[in-house]
Amino acid sequence: MSMQQLKETMELLHKGGAVPLNVVEAVNDLLEKVGQQPELWECPGCGFTYDACHEDIDPATGEGNGNHTCPLCELIDVDREQDRLRKALGDALKLMDKKFYGMAHKNLVEALGQEGEGNQ
Numbered sequence: 001m002s003m004q005q006l007k008e009t010m011e012l013l014h015k016g017g018a019v020p021l022n023v024v025e026a027v028n029d030l031l032e033k034v035g036q037q038p039e040l041w042e043c044p045g046c047g048f049t050y051d052a053c054h055e056d057i058d059p060a061t062g063e064g065n066g067n068h069t070c071p072l073c074e075l076i077d078v079d080r081e082q083d084r085l086r087k088a089l090g091d092a093l094k095l096m097d098k099k100f101y102g103m104a105h106k107n108l109v110e111a112l113g114q115e116g117e118g119n120q
């Protein structure tokens, strides 16, 4: 039953004398609330959706800046970054084992220099 149908049914029941007016009004109020769907923001990356009123906070003003960050994609990004750094460290340790300190240093510096890449 759609909301409109429910409304009409309540009206009919009320006219037939079965449902008191205050009950009809309460149902109508409730239906109106239910009908007020929040505006949703959908992540273009993964499709995760949440209430668009939760905007990113601008550190300068402390207020929403109109942008949205997907918490799921953010987690995936952090995971990826950790994996990358761990791999770079592993590679550097292997090189140091072979006393290739120069190469190990170069790898580490490169890994650190790429920090945040892919977030743009």
Ligand SMILES: [Zn+2]
Binding pocket: 043, 044, 045, 046, 047, 048, 070, 071, 072, 073, 074
């Ligand atoms: Zn996402």
